[in-house]
Amino acid sequence: MVASAQNKEAGSAAVSEGVVQGRPIKVVAILCNWCSYAGADGAGTARLSQPHDFRIVRVPCTGRVDPLLVFKAFEKGADGVLISGCHPGDCHYSEGNYYARRKFELLRRMVPHLGIEPERFHYTWVSASEAARWQEVVTTFVTGVAELGPREGRAL
Amino acid sequence: MKFLKESDLPAFLEHLSGEAAVVAPAKVDGMVRFLPWSPGTEVELEALLARQSAKEFIFPQWETFLKFRYLMVCDAKRPGTTEDAKMELRLSEEGEGGGEVVAVPAPAAHELLMVGAEQQAVSQVIFGLRPCDARGFVQMDRVFGGYGGFYFDPYYHARRSVATLLVVSCHEPRSTCFCRGVGGGPADAEGADVLFTRVPEGFVAQAFSDKGAAVLQYPGFEEVSEPQVAAAEQSKARAEEMVSVPFELESLREGLRANFESADWQELSRRCISCGTCTYVCPNCYCFNVTDEVVETQGERLRSWDNCFNPSYTLEASGHNPRDAKPSRFRNRFNHKFWYYPEKYDSLLCSGCGRCITYCPTRIDIREVLSVMGGNETRAAGQAAGGAGAADGQVAADAKVGGDAADGEESQHGR
Amino acid sequence: MSDRQAIIRELAREALAEGRIDCFVGWGPGYDGSQVIPVFAKDAAEVEELQWNPLCHHNLTMFLKRKMAEPADARIGVCVKGCDSRTLVALLQEGLVDRERLYIVGVPCDGVIDRRKIDREFAAEVVEVGVNGDTVVARTAAGAEKHFDRPALLLDQCAACRFPNPRVADDIAGDTVPEPEGEPVWPALEEFESLSPAEKDGLLAAVFSSCIRCFACIHACPVCYCWDQCVNRSRTPALVGQRVETPENLMFQLVHIFHVAGRCPSCGACDRACPVEIPLYLLHQKMNKELYDMLGFEAGVNVDDRPALQAFNLDDPFGQG
Numbered sequence: 001m002v003a004s005a006q007n008k009e010a011g012s013a014a015v016s017e018g019v020v021q022g023r024p025i026k027v028v029a030i031l032c033n034w035c036s037y038a039g040a041d042g043a044g045t046a047r048l049s050q051p052h053d054f055r056i057v058r059v060p061c062t063g064r065v066d067p068l069l070v071f072k073a074f075e076k077g078a079d080g081v082l083i084s085g086c087h088p089g090d091c092h093y094s095e096g097n098y099y100a101r102r103k104f105e106l107l108r109r110m111v112p113h114l115g116i117e118p119e120r121f122h123y124t125w126v127s128a129s130e131a132a133r134w135q136e137v138v139t140t141f142v143t144g145v146a147e148l149g150p151r152e153g154r155a156l
Numbered sequence: 157m158k159f160l161k162e163s164d165l166p167a168f169l170e171h172l173s174g175e176a177a178v179v180a181p182a183k184v185d186g187m188v189r190f191l192p193w194s195p196g197t198e199v200e201l202e203a204l205l206a207r208q209s210a211k212e213f214i215f216p217q218w219e220t221f222l223k224f225r226y227l228m229v230c231d232a233k234r235p236g237t238t239e240d241a242k243m244e245l246r247l248s249e250e251g252e253g254g255g256e257v258v259a260v261p262a263p264a265a266h267e268l269l270m271v272g273a274e275q276q277a278v279s280q281v282i283f284g285l286r287p288c289d290a291r292g293f294v295q296m297d298r299v300f301g302g303y304g305g306f307y308f309d310p311y312y313h314a315r316r317s318v319a320t321l322l323v324v325s326c327h328e329p330r331s332t333c334f335c336r337g338v339g340g341g342p343a344d345a346e347g348a349d350v351l352f353t354r355v356p357e358g359f360v361a362q363a364f365s366d367k368g369a370a371v372l373q374y375p376g377f378e379e380v381s382e383p384q385v386a387a388a389e390q391s392k393a394r395a396e397e398m399v400s401v402p403f404e405l406e407s408l409r410e411g412l413r414a415n416f417e418s419a420d421w422q423e424l425s426r427r428c429i430s431c432g433t434c435t436y437v438c439p440n441c442y443c444f445n446v447t448d449e450v451v452e453t454q455g456e457r458l459r460s461w462d463n464c465f466n467p468s469y470t471l472e473a474s475g476h477n478p479r480d481a482k483p484s485r486f487r488n489r490f491n492h493k494f495w496y497y498p499e500k501y502d503s504l505l506c507s508g509c510g511r512c513i514t515y516c517p518t519r520i521d522i523r524e525v526l527s528v529m530g531g532n533e534t535r536a537a538g539q540a541a542g543g544a545g546a547a548d549g550q551v552a553a554d555a556k557v558g559g560d561a562a563d564g565e566e567s568q569h570g571r
Numbered sequence: 572m573s574d575r576q577a578i579i580r581e582l583a584r585e586a587l588a589e590g591r592i593d594c595f596v597g598w599g600p601g602y603d604g605s606q607v608i609p610v611f612a613k614d615a616a617e618v619e620e621l622q623w624n625p626l627c628h629h630n631l632t633m634f635l636k637r638k639m640a641e642p643a644d645a646r647i648g649v650c651v652k653g654c655d656s657r658t659l660v661a662l663l664q665e666g667l668v669d670r671e672r673l674y675i676v677g678v679p680c681d682g683v684i685d686r687r688k689i690d691r692e693f694a695a696e697v698v699e700v701g702v703n704g705d706t707v708v709a710r711t712a713a714g715a716e717k718h719f720d721r722p723a724l725l726l727d728q729c730a731a732c733r734f735p736n737p738r739v740a741d742d743i744a745g746d747t748v749p750e751p752e753g754e755p756v757w758p759a760l761e762e763f764e765s766l767s768p769a770e771k772d773g774l775l776a777a778v779f780s781s782c783i784r785c786f787a788c789i790h791a792c793p794v795c796y797c798w799d800q801c802v803n804r805s806r807t808p809a810l811v812g813q814r815v816e817t818p819e820n821l822m823f824q825l826v827h828i829f830h831v832a833g834r835c836p837s838c839g840a841c842d843r844a845c846p847v848e849i850p851l852y853l854l855h856q857k858m859n860k861e862l863y864d865m866l867g868f869e870a871g872v873n874v875d876d877r878p879a880l881q882a883f884n885l886d887d888p889f890g891q892g
Contacts, residue, residue, distance in 0.1 A: 071825050072810065075818045088890070098883035102865070105889035106832060106880070109861040113764075113854075114821070115772025123890055155775035156818045156825075186691045187848055189781075202694040207847060208783070217783065217815045330696040331603055331712055398712075422640040427609040429633065429790040430799065433846045436783045447806065447813050460813040466786075467799035483640065517787050517844035518629065519601045519608045 025150055027054035027080040027142050028073045032062045032097075035086035035127045040138070042131035050135055051142040054082070061085065062123075063096025067107040074116060075156050080145035083123040084137065090127065097125070115155050119144045158377035159384055161358040168376050169283060170195050176279035176320065179213050181206040190282070199284060201354070204330050205509060209289050209439035210282050214315045215296060217436075218460040221311065221446070226453040277314035281371075283322040288335050288509035290323045290347030292439025298501045299442055311459070320367050323348035324359070327391060329398045332510030334523055337401040340507055343392035353388040360388040402523035403530050405504075411530040412495045416487070424525050425486035427518040432463030434512035434520070435489070440505055443469075464489050490525055575678060576623040578744040579650060582676050583618045586648050592674045594641055595648035596634055598627040604699035605686075605709070609634065623650075623744065625684040625702055625721065630655040630840040632793035635668050648674040650744075652683070654728075656737035657836035657871025658793035663739065664871070664878055665834070667796060677737025679748045682722070682729035687848065689724060692717055727759050728839050728852065738872055755869065757860045763853050775821060781847045782820035788851060789827050791844035794834040802826060828854045833878035835859060836871045865889070 031037040037058050043050060059065055062085030070081045083104060091097040104123040112118045122141050126134045160168060172178050173193070180193040183200040190210040193199070200206075297316065301308035326333070326342035335341055345351045349368035352359040360380055363369040415421075435441040445462045449455050462469060465486070470479045479485045497505035506522070513521050583595040599610030599620040607626040612618045632655050641647065651659055656677055662668045689697055689709045699710040707719040733755055736747045766774065789795045789803065803811050803826050811823045827841070828851075837859050841851045862868045866887075868879040 067829050068810065068822075068826055071822060071829075075822050088887075089885075095883070098885070098887070099880070101887055101889045102880055102883060105865055105887075106858065106861055109865075110858060112768060113771065113857050114825075115768045115770075115775060117768055125890065153772045153776075154817060155772045155779060156821050185848070186687070189847075204696070218813055328695055328713065331698050332696075426611045426640060427634075429638065429787070429844075431785050431787040431790040431844070433783075433785040433787045433844075436785050437846060445813065449809070449812050449814075458813050460815065463785075466804070468804050482638070513602060515846040517791050519606050521602045524602075 023150055024053050025079040025142075025146050026077060027051075027082060027145055028057060028078045029054045029082045029084065029138065030057045030059055030062075030065055030069070031083075031126075032085040032092070033058050033060050034092035035090065035125070036084035036134070038128035039084075039126045039130050039134040042128065043134045046131050048131060048135040050138055051146075053146075054080075054138060054142055061091065061093050061096035062100035062104075063091070063093065063098075065100060065103075067103050067110075070107055070111075070121065071114075071156060074120075074151070074153075077151075079148070079151045080120045080122075080141065082121075082138065082141050084126045084134075085123075087125040087127055115153055116151065117148055119148060120151065157360055157362045157380045157385060158372050159355075159358055159380040160352070160361055160377055164358075164376045165199065166195065168374060169193055169199070171374055171376070172281045172283075172320075172371070176281045176318075179210060179280060179282045181284040190284070193283070201284060201324060204326060204328060204333075205286060205511060205514075206284075206289075207511075207515070208437050209292055209509070209511070210285055211289075211292055211296065211439055211442075213280055213282060214293060214319055215300075215312055215442060218458055219311060221457040221459055223456045224454065277318050279318040279320075280315070281320045281322060283324075285321055285323045285348075286326055286509070287323055287340060287342060287344040287346065287348070287351075288333075288507035289439050290321050291335075291340055291344065291507040292347075292509075293321065294347040295440040295497075295501075295503065295505050295507065296442050298503070299497075320349045320371060321347055322350050322352065322371065324352045324354065325392055326395045327354055329395055330510060330514075331400075332513045333399050333508060334402050334510060335508035336396065336399045337403060337405070337523070338504050338506050338508040339405065342395035342399055353391055355384050355387040355391065358384075360384050399508075403527045408526060408530040409495050409498060412491055415529045416491075418529065420528060421483045421487045424520075424528065425483045428465070428482060428486050428520055429517060430465045430467060430482050430485065431517065432461075432465050433515050433517065435463035435465065436461060437511040437515050439507055439509055439511075464492065490522070490529065494526065494530070575745040576621070579623055579676060579678065580618050580621050582742050582744065583612055583621060583648060584615055586674050587612070587614065587618065591646065592648040593645040594639070595621075595674075596631045597621040597650040597676075598623065598629065598631070604701075605689075605697050611639075621650075623678060625682060625707075625725075626686070626700060627652070628683045628686070628726075628843055630658060630791070630793055630838050632656075632658045632662065633791055633840065635659070635662065635673075635793065636796040636798070638798070644672065646672045646674065648676060650676045650678055651737050651740070652678050652680040653732065653734040653736050653738070654680075654836055654838035655793075656739050657734060658834075658838055660738050660871040660874050661794050661834035661836070661878065662796070663874050664876060665881075673741075675737070675740045676742050676744055677740025678744045679736045679746065680729075680732075681735070681748060682725040682732070684721070684724045685726045686843075689719065692719075726839060728837060728856075731756050731758060733869075734836075734872070739874060755860075755863055757856055759852055760856055760860065764857075775853075776817050778849055778853075779817045779820040779824065782815070782823070782849055783847060784815050784820065784823060785846060787844040787846060788824070788841035788849075791840045792827070792831060792835075793838075793840065794831045795827060797830075802830075824849075824851065824854060828858060831855070832858055833862065833868070833880040834870050836869070 031040060040056065062083060065083060073081050085097045085100060086092060088097055088101060108121060111121045124137055126137060169178050178193040179190050180199045181188050182191045182197050188200045188203045188206045189208060190206045300312035329342050343353065345364045349365045350361050350363050350371050352361050361372060363372050443462045443464060444459050446457060446459050448457050469485060471477045479488060493505040513519060579597060583597065586592045587595060595612045597610050597612065598607050599622055601608040607622060609629050609631055610620055612621060631649050632651060663670055693711055695711040695713060697709045698712045701708045705721045707721050707724055708716060710716045733751050736750060789801055790798050803823055810826060811819055835855050837852065837856050839852060845851065862879050866879055
């Protein structure tokens with residue numbers, strides 16, 4: 001999915017270039033079904049413009065997200081990984097994101113240790129009604145990754 | 157026989173590297189390993205053994221057999237219908253109304269599996285092998301065929317046939333060496349194209365094959381002198397004396413057969429943690445997996461090393477696992493090397509390098525296992541098998557570990 | 572030190588003689604006078620082989636989960652140093668070993684010798700190591716001998732050890748040793764942490780290209796209790812493939828490290844088991860450093876705690892961004 005230059009005119013929010021150094025950047029967004037996925041869906045329904053170069057993986061809950069999945073995404077060529085779930089306290093399954101919060105924080109601290117720029121990983125909370133917030137979150141993140149360009153690591 | 161000055165070794169290797177990729181032992185971060193050599197790399201020959209054997213250069217830890225892609229060529233149904241798509245062909249034009257039009261069936265949808273085989277092999281010269289390393293290749297040759305075996309492996313053969321093995325005999329065998337115990341020796345030439353023996357200021361070199369004779373054509377070799385030949389013989393004899401023979405070979409196969417159900421396998425395997433280190437550092441362990449790694453519609457078929465301690469080594473597709481228990485996997489390795497393989501090929505699948513002892517995380521000792529299970533020693537607590545300087549399997553000399561001098565001598569035997 | 576050895580033997584002998592245990596796991600002599608191996612004593616004669624000295628590096632807790640030949644209801648005696656006891660505590664925290672069936676002999680530790688530090692000083696093989704107080708004498712078969720200062724030979728991690736006394740034990744082999752106070756420090760990480768991301772990537776790529784995927788690290792780890800069903804071996808689905816090279820090798824190790832997060836005390840058993848000397852501590856020590864920074868958490872300290880990633884606080888201050 002390559003964002004074309006003409007969308008730059010169309011969107012109100014900044015939209016990433018998408019194509020950097022001849023190849024599209026690849027961002028994986030892992031979203032929990034109940035809040036963040038619904039929020040992203042809401043952004044789409046409201047026609048809020050978003051970058052085109054991220055792909056969503058829908059999970060029932062961020063509590064289900066193994067930090068290894070993030071490393072796997074990087075290993076397989078992701079340039080950035082974004083995780084978003086329900087706000088702590090509002091988890092559809094009550095506690096999933098409380099566990100997730102600790103795992104993701106550890107993960108966030110380990111990512112730069114592996115030679116991956118810290119801006120390539122982000123975790124946050126977007127609720128089902130926060131379509132505009134989703135637009136902002138994903139646009140900021142993907143733009144940041146696009147600025148860094150495709151990831152060139154060899155270790156992972 | 158010829159003589160090569162020690163100082164000429166780099167030039168010699170550089171000469172070889174003109175026609176082949178040269179591999180030699182080098183010390184990096186305190187570890188000696190076989191690594192690709194380039195001018196300027198210092199060859200490490202003081203240390204006896206590189207951490208791993210050089211088998212990975214001829215039998216890589218993983219390699220691609222072939223790559224494949226799956227294509228759907230066309231859709232055979234007319235869109236929106238279940239009717240076979242048909243092509244209409246106007247066969248001829250004759251005046252108004254046209255000629256005959258015949259409907260012919262469209263070609264059926266077909267799948268195309270495109271396969272690209274991979275079989276490139278680069279000429280290699282591996283210098284600095286020890287006799288046990290070279291012998292490992294000869295033992296694997298029998299399995300991978302083309303050398304009288306049951307099965308011919310083109311991938312192994314492609315590399316093996318263009319590899320030249322330059323062996324350097326051992327000057328100071330380790331206490332874990334037992335090559336003589338398995339029919340080898342520290343100056344054995346089995347598998348060597350050229351055998352180098354260290355003498356003052358250089359090496360005496362002897363060719364054992366056409367490839368080896370060609371190597372000795374290098375103009376840097378000098379005529380060998382009598383004293384040099386004598387020094388080489390002396391060095392070999394001295395090294396032979398230092399290698400122990402920890403178990404009897406005669407009774408080994410029968411002993412293993414007789415002891416198949418013995419509970420001692422449980423005892424001997426107690427501290428084994430069932431990793432795969434011993435098989436991976438071994439010069440002749442050759443078990444492998446073939447797996448397809450597929451992403452959507454394309455993939456590669458890989459061969460990679462397997463190891464018999466892997467809990468899923470004999471895991472079957474049904475979920476049944478004949479060697480679920482650690483002692484049975486443990487037993488299998490020794491039986492394979494000293495009973496099953498010898499039964500097929502009339503030779504052992506061990507060259508006595510002792511790496512499995514040195515690098516095992518819990519120092520399982522193959523010599524002890526074979527002494528006990530090969531039937532020529534009754535197991536008693538605290539008895540050792542083999543040791544530095546023991547020529548015929550006697551109990552190791554007293555060894556002291558730890559304790560204060562004031563406590564007096566505390567002798568502990570190796571197990 | 573040698574009276575700890577005598578005490579260990581005494582305790583093991585009694586426990587076996589009184590029928591309180593079926594097997595006692597300790598350390599004993601290896602194939603030469605410089606090697607120590609895990610030993611499984613089941614009678615008085617085998618108890619005489621038990622040793623205690625600074626070469627006793629194995630974390631014997633690794634045998635407790637399904638690696639022993641004994642039936643599941645056997646009673647096992649085990650020796651643990653401070654770091655080892657933390658992995659045992661981690662197993663107890665998760666209810667993975669039955670405390671009732673264990674007889675734990677805790678051994679207060681003055682530090683373990685890093686064998687590699689000795690081996691590097693010799694071209695030939697070291698066949699004998701003797702420890703006399705603070706002097707260590709190492710000898711090759713040919714008789715070449717060197718003397719070392721014991722503190723200089725210890726594992727790097729021993730210098731920063733905060734738990735030299737066992738955290739859980741039924742009996743202690745001798746007097747406890749002084750416990751260091753203050754915050755944990757991570758000197759082994761300093762050099763790596765000063766590198767740029769590109770340099771870290773380069774170093775990790777070089778280091779992990781040596782990995783031979785032997786699984787020694789995973790099988791030697793006491794809290795990697797999946798060991799024979801490790802997801803690293805799974806083919807369908809395959810988390811890690813059969814290519815033995817980076818990035819797969821680093822992914823393999825990340826599976827190990829992240830799965831033990833919150834239960835790993837950086838005992839270093841994995842580092843010592845690795846046949847190609849990969850500095851795994853760069854990963855697990857960093858992980859533990861971050862967990863401490865996040866939560867003040869140290870793994871395996873109190874049996875009544877829960878591993879950090881298996882618990883949460885409603886007001887964990889993370890993910891504000």
